[in-house]
Amino acid sequence: VETGLQGKVVLVTGGAGGIGHAICRAFAAEGACVVVHHHSSTVAAASLAEEIDGITICADLRDDKEALLMVRSIVSDFGGLDICIANAGHYPTPSKPLWEIDGERWASTMDSNLGVTVSTARAFLGHAAEVGRGSIVLIGSTAGIYGESGHADYAAAKGAITSGLLMSLKNDVSQIGGVRVNAIAPGWTVTPKKI
Template identity: 50%
Template sequence: MDTQLQGKGVLVTGGAGGIGSAVVRAFAEEQAKVAVHYHQSADKAEALARELGGVALRADLTSEADVDALVPAAVKALGRLDVLVANAGVWPPADEPVWKMPLARWRRTLAENLDSVFLSCRAFLRHVETTGSGNIILIASTAGLFGEAGHSDYAAAKGALASGFLKSLKNELTRIAPLGRVNTVCPGWTGVERHQDKLTDPVFINRVTRTMPLRKLGRPEDVARVVVTLASDRVSGHVTGEVITVAGGMEGRVLHES
């Protein structure tokens, strides 16, 4: 099916990461023009942009000034900007229950996973206000749907992207873009590059798929294809304010004992 994304301008935040790079490639396959945002992964972002004919743009998404400059830079580099994929985020690896979590970590996690999305969307919508059209895809997590013990900070930030922030934004967006849409994708455990050593471990696979009827690991491409589908006005033109979970049917309960 023709997604009609050819020639559209797309900004993918965190575009050099595991899911982000798959999203960038998926848009490139549709012949969209893609800006690969990065913060610290300059080599990966620039190599990906060169390979696909896009552009790599640096910004600290917790910096208001950086983000406010990022969107105009993307517009200038691509010639237009139609889609924002707010993919960048940081999962803090340390297990910290609420009663032990330092306020500094809580604030840092929310800044990296929620403030960054607010700033990205705000900058993009200021551009949309001048064009009258635009679509946003927010990348959240199943942690925002089911919670994640030891990571309440991350779950709280991602939960906002799958509920209150999303639902408010989809109503506000049509004030400046009558056909503008915003949706959220919630990946479950996904086999990105940094997890390669675990992808053939049957014990690990059994553990992470116990709550999933589809007992297989998600891949970045699984998420990317859903993102492209939601970005397409032809395919998903009457879909907005929705949460799409890409997690093999994951539930908040164990479905398989072994």
């Protein structure tokens, strides 16, 4: 089956581990040029990039400027950026009921999930609007749809991604044409970190 991904430039944020790792491999298997983003997982990102014949890029996506520089760097190096998988995020531990989650953890969880997705989308969609094409997939979670005991912070962040943010962005890009915004909401997934 021809997927049309051969030669496409694909950025996967949080690509060095977990679900991102599998996403990178899947795109590479279809012939895409994969950019494996990481923030601190340098060794894992480099190992995966070597395995799939991709490249790595490091950026702290909590910083809008770094997200923008990341996208600009990819466009400069490859002549474009076709697809962005906004996968980067963080699952907070330990499990705590809302009344035990302090403001610092709440803010950190929002920033490392919703915040990094917003900065990634802002940078990628700015580029997509300029060139009139592109596709971004936001990675949410079933926690954002159904809730999750002990993780109200994570559920709220992921729910915002797959609800209000997704719906707003799809309305924004509908005015451009040639640009798509989608989201998926995976449930519990077995990853090397969880084994």
